[in-house]
Amino acid sequence: MRIGIVGLPNVGKSTLFNAVSGQGVETSAYPFCTLEPNVAVVAVREEAFQALVQLNWKEERPLKVTFVDVAGLVEGASEGQGLGNQFLAKLREMDCLLHVLRCFEGLATNPVIPVRTSESQGLSEDPARDFSVVHREILLSDRNIIERALIQARKHPEGKKRIAALEHLGETLSRLSLKERVTWREELSDMQLLGLKPMILLANVDEPCGVENPKVAQVANLAENVGVPFVEVACRLEWELNQLDPEEAREIRTAYGMGSHCLDRVLAACIRASEWICFYTVENDILGSWRVKQGSTAKEAAACVHSDMAKGFHALEALEWSELVHWGSFEKAREKGRLRRGGREYLVRDGDVLRFLFSG
Ligand SMILES: Nc1nc2c(ncn2[C@@H]2O[C@H](COP(=O)(O)OP(=O)(O)OP(=O)(O)O)[C@@H](O)[C@H]2O)c(=O)[nH]1
Numbered sequence: 532m533r534i535g536i537v538g539l540p541n542v543g544k545s546t547l548f549n550a551v552s553g554q555g556v557e558t559s560a561y562p563f564c565t566l567e568p569n570v571a572v573v574a575v576r577e578e579a580f581q582a583l584v585q586l587n588w589k590e591e592r593p594l595k596v597t598f599v600d601v602a603g604l605v606e607g608a609s610e611g612q613g614l615g616n617q618f619l620a621k622l623r624e625m626d627c628l629l630h631v632l633r634c635f636e637g638l639a640t641n642p643v644i645p646v647r648t649s650e651s652q653g654l655s656e657d658p659a660r661d662f663s664v665v666h667r668e669i670l671l672s673d674r675n676i677i678e679r680a681l682i683q684a685r686k687h688p689e690g691k692k693r694i695a696a697l698e699h700l701g702e703t704l705s706r707l708s709l710k711e712r713v714t715w716r717e718e719l720s721d722m723q724l725l726g727l728k729p730m731i732l733l734a735n736v737d738e739p740c741g742v743e744n745p746k747v748a749q750v751a752n753l754a755e756n757v758g759v760p761f762v763e764v765a766c767r768l769e770w771e772l773n774q775l776d777p778e779e780a781r782e783i784r785t786a787y788g789m790g791s792h793c794l795d796r797v798l799a800a801c802i803r804a805s806e807w808i809c810f811y812t813v814e815n816d817i818l819g820s821w822r823v824k825q826g827s828t829a830k831e832a833a834a835c836v837h838s839d840m841a842k843g844f845h846a847l848e849a850l851e852w853s854e855l856v857h858w859g860s861f862e863k864a865r866e867k868g869r870l871r872r873g874g875r876e877y878l879v880r881d882g883d884v885l886r887f888l889f890s891g
């Protein structure tokens with residue numbers, strides 16, 4: 532799973548990248564601090580995985596997630612302003628976009644060099660406006676791609692259906708409902724359009740404050756209107772806590788009412804936005820953590836573990852992860868009649884632990 536961090540310059544994208552990855556890439560009050568994309572592969576140890584680990588496996592393989600932090604996008608990025616185009620291309624490879632909006636105060640006292648080549652390029656006090664500047668560039672760059680695809684499609688008379696689809700999408704791209712975005716994403720998956728990708732909005736705050744902070748309330752509203760999940764993260768504080776002794780960090784988290792680590796919360800939102808579910812395997816005494824699209828069958832789940840697995844199994848046993856933790860083993864859960872059995876078309880549920888059965 533690949534997550535791309537986007538937003539205007541100076542909103543705290545690299546600070547968030549450091550907070551979720553434990554890395555220490557450069558951040559500063561100067562815009563365009565990030566020039567080359569930062570990439571981190573992070574092993575995710577969510578609540579279920581941590582609980583399952585306690586059952587002592589020969590090996591544990593947590594889900595790996597890649598975070599990519601690129602330069603800030605500015606107005607005109609779709610036409611090459613700033614470092615725009617090259618990073619928009621990088622973002623097309625992502626599964627999900629994490630749009631960071633600045634809701635923290637305090638930068639005004641720092642020696643900020645204004646970003647602008649025009650008034651609208653600088654950061655504002657209005658996160659909804661900041662969102663629309665970046666989102667507009669994203670949609671404009673998609674329109675350019677649609678235009679190019681149309682030129683190609685028109686050369687082939689048999690491509691009438693595709694031409695009609697592309698023309699319609701080009702006109703409606705900026706006002707699609709969530710459901711329409713999902714439908715188009717599947718229909719035109721080859722085009723990797725950014726405006727169709729799952730997205731979450733992240734309000735970067737000084738410290739947890741909730742929607743009592745008017746800027747956070749604005750982001751929450753915006754997220755509701757756009758139909759995407761929203762999370763509030765105190766990016767700099769989270770990063771600072773990463774450097775502390777875990778016990779001390781825990782005390783501060785409790786004092787601030789911060790809840791779980793920002794990586795868990797960000798990831799849960801990305802998984803929700805992408806309509807994925809997580810499942811676990813315990814083959815050969817190896818605990819594995821995986822994710823598939825909601826509504827996937829056992830066959831599809833097995834394919835993401837191993838192609839041989841997908842070919843070979845004829846049935847499976849499943850149970851919810853907390854049940855496995857409770858009973859301690861599949862054998863014990865079977866004895867208690869807690870296992871579900873299914874075939875290749877079994878619909879995988881979020882949090883299932885699956886054991887594939889082979890004939891013979
Ligand atoms: N007060 C405060 N400052 C923050 C917070 N998050 C980030 N900052 C500061 O904001 C400045 C910009 O942060 P970066 O993470 O470099 O921002 P960026 O979005 O990666 O910027 P570019 O790479 O230039 O696009 C730095 O000085 C950070 O320390 C926060 O939650 N509170």
Ligand SMILES: [Mg+2]
Nearest residue numbers: 544545564565
């Ligand atoms: Mg940066």
